[in-house]
Amino acid sequence: MREVNIVGIGQTPVGEHWGHSLSDLAREAVGAAFLDAGISRVDALFVGNMLAGELSHQEHLGALISDQIGLRGIEAARAEASDASGGLALRQGYIAVASGAVETALVLGVEKFTDVVGNARLAALVAGLDAEYEGTHGATLTALAALLMRRYMHEYGVELEAFAGFSENAHANAASNPNAMFHNTLRPGAFAAAPAVAPPVSLFDAAPEGDGAAAVVLAAAGRAVESASPPLRIAASAVATDTLAVQDRPDPLFLAAANLSAGRAYEQAGIAPSDVDVFELHDSYTIMAVLALEACGFARRGEGTRPAVEGEIGLAGQLPIATFGGLKARGHAGGATGLYQVVELALQLRGEAGRNQVEDVRIGMAQNVGGLGGTAVTHILERA
Amino acid sequence: MREVNIVGIGQTPVGEHWGHSLSDLAREAVGAAFLDAGISRVDALFVGNMLAGELSHQEHLGALISDQIGLRGIEAARAEASDASGGLALRQGYIAVASGAVETALVLGVEKFTDVVGNARLAALVAGLDAEYEGTHGATLTALAALLMRRYMHEYGVELEAFAGFSENAHANAASNPNAMFHNTLRPGAFAAAPAVAPPVSLFDAAPEGDGAAAVVLAAAGRAVESASPPLRIAASAVATDTLAVQDRPDPLFLAAANLSAGRAYEQAGIAPSDVDVFELHDSYTIMAVLALEACGFARRGEGTRPAVEGEIGLAGQLPIATFGGLKARGHAGGATGLYQVVELALQLRGEAGRNQVEDVRIGMAQNVGGLGGTAVTHILERA
Numbered sequence: 001m002r003e004v005n006i007v008g009i010g011q012t013p014v015g016e017h018w019g020h021s022l023s024d025l026a027r028e029a030v031g032a033a034f035l036d037a038g039i040s041r042v043d044a045l046f047v048g049n050m051l052a053g054e055l056s057h058q059e060h061l062g063a064l065i066s067d068q069i070g071l072r073g074i075e076a077a078r079a080e081a082s083d084a085s086g087g088l089a090l091r092q093g094y095i096a097v098a099s100g101a102v103e104t105a106l107v108l109g110v111e112k113f114t115d116v117v118g119n120a121r122l123a124a125l126v127a128g129l130d131a132e133y134e135g136t137h138g139a140t141l142t143a144l145a146a147l148l149m150r151r152y153m154h155e156y157g158v159e160l161e162a163f164a165g166f167s168e169n170a171h172a173n174a175a176s177n178p179n180a181m182f183h184n185t186l187r188p189g190a191f192a193a194a195p196a197v198a199p200p201v202s203l204f205d206a207a208p209e210g211d212g213a214a215a216v217v218l219a220a221a222g223r224a225v226e227s228a229s230p231p232l233r234i235a236a237s238a239v240a241t242d243t244l245a246v247q248d249r250p251d252p253l254f255l256a257a258a259n260l261s262a263g264r265a266y267e268q269a270g271i272a273p274s275d276v277d278v279f280e281l282h283d284s285y286t287i288m289a290v291l292a293l294e295a296c297g298f299a300r301r302g303e304g305t306r307p308a309v310e311g312e313i314g315l316a317g318q319l320p321i322a323t324f325g326g327l328k329a330r331g332h333a334g335g336a337t338g339l340y341q342v343v344e345l346a347l348q349l350r351g352e353a354g355r356n357q358v359e360d361v362r363i364g365m366a367q368n369v370g371g372l373g374g375t376a377v378t379h380i381l382e383r384a
Numbered sequence: 385m386r387e388v389n390i391v392g393i394g395q396t397p398v399g400e401h402w403g404h405s406l407s408d409l410a411r412e413a414v415g416a417a418f419l420d421a422g423i424s425r426v427d428a429l430f431v432g433n434m435l436a437g438e439l440s441h442q443e444h445l446g447a448l449i450s451d452q453i454g455l456r457g458i459e460a461a462r463a464e465a466s467d468a469s470g471g472l473a474l475r476q477g478y479i480a481v482a483s484g485a486v487e488t489a490l491v492l493g494v495e496k497f498t499d500v501v502g503n504a505r506l507a508a509l510v511a512g513l514d515a516e517y518e519g520t521h522g523a524t525l526t527a528l529a530a531l532l533m534r535r536y537m538h539e540y541g542v543e544l545e546a547f548a549g550f551s552e553n554a555h556a557n558a559a560s561n562p563n564a565m566f567h568n569t570l571r572p573g574a575f576a577a578a579p580a581v582a583p584p585v586s587l588f589d590a591a592p593e594g595d596g597a598a599a600v601v602l603a604a605a606g607r608a609v610e611s612a613s614p615p616l617r618i619a620a621s622a623v624a625t626d627t628l629a630v631q632d633r634p635d636p637l638f639l640a641a642a643n644l645s646a647g648r649a650y651e652q653a654g655i656a657p658s659d660v661d662v663f664e665l666h667d668s669y670t671i672m673a674v675l676a677l678e679a680c681g682f683a684r685r686g687e688g689t690r691p692a693v694e695g696e697i698g699l700a701g702q703l704p705i706a707t708f709g710g711l712k713a714r715g716h717a718g719g720a721t722g723l724y725q726v727v728e729l730a731l732q733l734r735g736e737a738g739r740n741q742v743e744d745v746r747i748g749m750a751q752n753v754g755g756l757g758g759t760a761v762t763h764i765l766e767r768a
Contacts, residue, residue: 001484021516044623053437057507058515060466063625063641063758067632073644075623076759077472080462082444088461092476099483100385123441131442132405239428239459241447248451257447260457374447375460 001098005231005384008037008217009343013179014210014331022056022112023068029213030069030108037217038226043102044075048089048109050082050335054124055116065108075102082128083284085109086338087239087368087377090216094237094379097218104223110213111334121209128371130245141284142206144246144372146198149287152253153200156302160200163286164191165308167204167328170283173315174325176355181210181331205286210331214339216346221384229350235271235363236380238264244374255288257376258295258369265365265378266297273297276380277361278348279319280341282369283326292367293321296378320358323348338368338377345381385482389615389768392421392601393727397563398594398715406440406496407452413597414453414492421601422610427486428459432473432493434466434719438508439500449492459486466512467668469493470722471623471752471761474600478621478763481602488607494597495718505593512755514629525668526590528630528756530582533671536637537584540686544584547670548575549692551588551712554667557699558709560739565594565715589670594715598723600730605768613734619655619747620764622648628758639672641760642679642753649749649762650681657681660764661745662732663703664725666753667710676751677705680762704742707732722752722761729765 010032012025020028026047034040045066053059062076079089086109093107113121126135134144152158167186174180186204194202219225221233240260246252266272273296281296283289290304298319299306312318324330324344327337345364347353368377394416396409404412410431418424429450437443446460463473470493477491497505510519518528536542551570558564570588578586603609605617624644630636650656657680665680667673674688682703683690696702708714708728711721729748731737752761 023516050443051437053435053508053511056515057511057519059434059464059511060513060628060754060758062465062472063754064514064628066625067627072627073624073640076465076625077476077623078464080443080464081446081460088446092461092479095476095479095483095485098485099479101479101482124437127437127441127443129444130448131440132407135441239461240457241450241460243451243456244444244448256457370444370447374444 002100003221004094004097004218004234005221006216006234006346007219007225007227007231008033009346010036011179011214011340011343012212014181014212014333016114017211018114022052022058022110025112025211025213026065026108026110027069029215030106033215033217036227039217041071042104042106042217044096044105045071046089046093046105046107047078048086048335048338049078049111050080050085051124054127056112081375082370083334083337084368084370084375084377085335090338090342090379091237091239091377093218094234097220103220105218106215107218107339108213108215109336109339111336112211113209113334114211133245141372142198142201145285145287146201148252149200152287155253158305161192162305162309166283166286166289167191169313170322170326170328173323173356174329177324177330180325180329181208182329201285207284207327207332210333212331212333212336214336214343216339216342229352231384232346232349233382233384234379235382236265236268238268239377240264241375242373244371246372253291255291255295255373257373258292258367261376261378262296262367265380269380271363275363276365278323278345278358278364279321280345280366281321282367283322283328284332288369296367315356315358323356323358341366341368342379349381349383386484387605388478388481388602388618389605390600390618390730391603391609391611391615392417393730394420395563395598395724395727396596398565398596398717400498401595402498406436406442406494407449409496409595409597410449410492410494411453413599414490417599417601420611423601425455426488426490426601428480428489429455430473430477430489430491431462432470432719432722433462433495434464434469435508438511440496465759466754467718467721468752468754468759468761469719474722474726474763475621475623475761477602478618481604487604489602490599491602491723492597492599493720493723495720496595497593497718498595517629525756526582526585529669529671530585532636533584536671539637542689545576546689546693549697550667550670550673551575553697554706554710554712557707557740558713561708561714564709564713565592566713585669591668591711591716594717596715596717596720598720598727600723600726613736615768616730616733617766617768618763619766620649620652622652623761625759626757628755630756637675639675639679639757641757642676642751645760645762646680646751649764653764655747659747660749662707662729662742662748663705664729664750665705666751667706667712668716672753680751699740699742707740707742725750725752726763733765733767
């Protein structure tokens with residue numbers, strides 16, 4: 001397989017874009033990515049989206065968006081794995097370029113939540129769970145995350161305060177990210193006093209859904225592009241799965257797909273977890289961040305809150321995470337989230353992260369998770 | 385890119401499977417494909433499905449089905465491009481094996497229409513069109529196909545009877561296909577007397593939606609498998625797109641995506657249209673079969689009904705199409721249709737088509753189309 005570089009990135013702010021359609025958001029992110037890459041044409045488009053069918057009555061996004069961005073006729077596809085759709089689209093774009101099937105590819109994540117609110121949106125979101133064994137019985141993502149969090153606290157004797165640092169870090173980093181949904185920082189004590197959503201999951205544990213689009217341009221290594229920024233090499237790309245239904249897992253507190261996917265990625269890149277300088281993880285719920293750190297080898301089982309408690313996850317810490325706010329405070333843009341993670345990693349590796357810059361980033365890792373761990377997609381990026 | 389072979393095939397009957405869930409259908413087709421290939425494990429799963437989110441409240445099928453077929457943990461993805469989802473999934477499985485990313489892959493198409501009927505199903509199906517410019521204005525696939533057919537008849541002075549042969553051929557071939565939805569043949573005159581759906585599209589012009597699943601097992605060429613049947617080489621795999629909205633096309637009677645996709649496939653395979661021995665085309669409506677024949681170089685513009693009128697599309701004709709009944713009579717299983725086409729081509733190339741066997745098939749082509757031509761996926765198979 002050929003080496004593949006990221007040669008352009010683009011994103012829209014995450015938030016409630018009442019005046020922008022799905023296509024508007026897509027065009028804005030793609031325009032920015034093309035400008036950044038210094039190109040205006042690619043061989044193929046891969047779109048990550050989770051719910052446009054349910055929320056906008058619009059499937060078939062590959063054809064729709066390739067036309068709307070001025071590339072009518074090119075190869076196009078939509079990938080879906082709930083909120084891991086963006087990472088999955090990147091995986092497919094990567095393989096397409098690595099294989100030699102195409103020379104360049106555009107990978108876009110886009111999601112439009114606004115316009116559908118309340119129970120209708122909740123019903124749509126539940127489609128990422130197991131419909132027969134979870135959805136029809138009234139389970140939601142938040143309810144299941146609450147069960148996982150309570151079980152974790154019980155099993156390992158961890159107190160609620162131990163989780164606070166994840167939310168505080170996310171909000172602190174989002175404050176200086178112009179594309180973030182939230183810019184407020186959390187006062188001391190705010191986490192413990194936050195309104196409950198599904199106890200023990202509170203408002204500051206659950207990532208907000210926001211509209212958004214993010215895109216990257218891929219090119220075979222060695223292919224000349226007129227970007228002002230250095231290309232970044234995709235050193236690893238790996239997908240793994242687990243049961244959709246949490247109840248079917250032998251150990252619900254072990255994210256097997258995250259573990260498998262990260263393990264395959266480390267092997268491909270020839271690195272160990274300790275080589276990772278920045279980790280953009282899938283903090284859809286605080287408990288998911290904790291379990292991801294454990295599954296990916298950054299903390300022992302039962303000790304996943306320690307990096308936060310000990311201040312290691314900040315921009316100046318040993319393992320910075322959610323460096324632009326993560327899902328919690330940059331906002332969770334559904335099928336676009338996996339691309340936001342990679343765009344943010346790219347900014348870190350390029351040294352273009354501004355006030356969010358982590359010092360001397362050589363290796364970055366992004367992990368995009370679908371639902372409560374049914375799919376996990378891991379990418380490792382390096383300076384080319 | 386490495387050469388990729390199809391080493392196993394499986395399918396369920398197409399129809400109203402009231403007693404079978406989406407997962408049941410998937411397991412049945414996969415079980416048959418594994419048995420046929422003589423293997424029980426693959427490195428990756430690619431699922432083509434168009435509407436499980438809307439119809440079954442179930443997205444995230446990659447993870448769900450890899451667990452249900454006993455392969456928990458493997459890489460898995462769902463591809464979607466309306467009713468070209470199955471062909472698209474095969475394209476992605478092909479690239480994954482060709483690239484060297486995986487050694488073997490399972491490609492599954494599955495769709496479950498039953499349980500949702502009437503307007504709710506119609507609303508879901510419309511998501512494959514352009515939601516802003518077609519769907520919200522009340523356009524449906526059938527209504528748009530009727531406009532295309534009427535325009536075609538007007539433009540080229542073609543009478544209704546010229547279309548009859550497509551439906552008669554499809555029903556004749558389905559009669560001896562145990563997996564077909566319909567086994568009735570059409571009496572002379574039946575086509576012209578059929579009840580109108582949206583004039584001039586009648587009941588015998590429009591393919592019926594049916595539940596079903598079909599699967600193929602892919603392996604890198606040269607990899608030993610214990611199948612009793614010979615491997616088939618994927619000689620070409622190509623995707624192209626067009627506007628979703630028919631009104632945006634400079635010439636609505638020209639299927640640009642079908643033309644581009646077939647052209648790329650001929651180039652990859654190093655063949656001309658005249659080298660194709662069997663063509664499984666996307667006859668979702670008779671007019672779509674006519675336009676596909678023209679777009680793919682089998683008939684001149686305006687002469688796409690001639691192969692049917694002159695008896696060339698039958699099993700003993702110059703260009704057999706819909707050899708197991710096509711979408712019209714085998715049934716249109718949504719995102720599974722692209723895989724049914726390929727499974728049927730494989731039976732023809734292996735010489736295992738029984739009473740539907742075309743003589744001396746060396747090269748077969750399948751084209752799976754999304755909506756009214758927004759996406760077209762073309763595969764060419766040869767004896768390995």
